């Protein structure tokens with residue numbers, strides 16, 4: 415199974431419409447964080463370090479739908495925390511699907527098998543499973559034994575029931591390229607629709623500021639992982655973003671491409687940094703000093719190459735330049751030529 | 753104010769009325785007129801917006817939830833300590849009905 419043509423068509427027409435309308439800053443993926451509570455506590459995770467009374471807060475379904483409508487992005491990614499903990503998550507997802515948003519529900523999958531009955535398979539809904547490697551690497555990354563096996567069981571169950579399933583993987587500086595390649599084989603063998611990968615980067619408030627990849631090391635690592643890609647590997651992300659990770663092309667960050675909304679409001683400027691919050695999406699776009707962020711513009715951004723900043727840049731390249739479009743076509747039709 | 757905004761724990765504000773407010777500061781705007789901060793008060797629903805001029809003192813009274821949670825700190829721990837911590841976290845999640 416691959417990304418439905420309707421999704422590709424929706425994204426392509428959306429981007430082209432923004433360009434025709436002359437919109438300078440448009441969102442591509444809404445990062446919707448309805449809660450920060452998680453049932454894991456991965457060392458270094460920057461999303462769960464809050465006092466209990468903050469971890470107990472939840473966005474309501476109405477707040478989630480309003481945010482999606484306000485920002486207008488065709489794709490809504492729901493990370494967290496662990497979204498499946500939210501008692502109203504099925505309602506939130508249903509409302510987003512009704513609004514024809516392509517929803518990526520990001521989960522560590524611990525609760526997934528038990529909660530599958532609460533959801534209906536749809537081309538608009540994808541379970542994006544947090545998988546940081548093969549059994550050994552994944553269980554170490556999430557600081558709990560047995561999670562890999564639980565996730566694999568849940569992936570199989572979701573696929574059996576006709577859900578779209580992808581994986582999302584964050585790679586840290588201790589990643590072994592050969593093991594990562596074996597991990598890609600294993601995920602493809604499971605039958606997932608595609609994989610998403612991103613380098614780890616130190617969230618501003620994350621406790622783990624040392625284990626994340628530096629820019630040059632990132633390029634070398636991804637070059638070793640992605641060179642001569644196997645025919646069967648499918649990535650659920652822009653091929654130009656993968657080229658960017660391998661150092662074949664350079665981009666400036668597009669932080670407004672993946673705007674983040676959570677219990678605090680619209681996060682300035684991106685999913686990783688917390689330089690304050692805006693009450694509305696319009697305020698976020700208009701009042702953020704975007705020139706302060708991105709490669710070479712801010713020390714907090716110095717080594718960042720994460721998908722939530724640079725994937726939108728890659729997508730923009732596809733639709734802005736003939737060269738970018740050509741590269742995308744070649745990388746899509748002949749991925750092994752990479 | 754910036755330190756309090758970056759702090760991953762509750763703080764206690766003393767305001768000009770003499771009241772003490774404990775909570776988590778999640779936003780601040782130093783260029784607004786007047787500048788203000790926003791916090792989630794502990795034990796109360798909703799959020800509060802407090803102008804800077806009303807703040808007399810800030811104390812870092814809650815636990816810093818990010819402290820000691822780095823990957824390195826985790827790796828430095830003995831295997832038995834890691835196992836015990838993983839079991840404690842799983843136990844807490846179970847108690848909340850999240851496992």
Ligand code: SF4
Pocket residue numbers: 452453454455456459460461462494495496522544556
């Ligand atoms: S599963 Fe995700 S949100 Fe939960 S602790 Fe791990 S990295 Fe953080």
Ligand code: SF4
Pocket residue numbers: 667668669683684685686687707708709714715718719720722723724
């Ligand atoms: S480079 Fe972009 S995505 Fe990365 S931290 Fe800076 S603003 Fe955020």
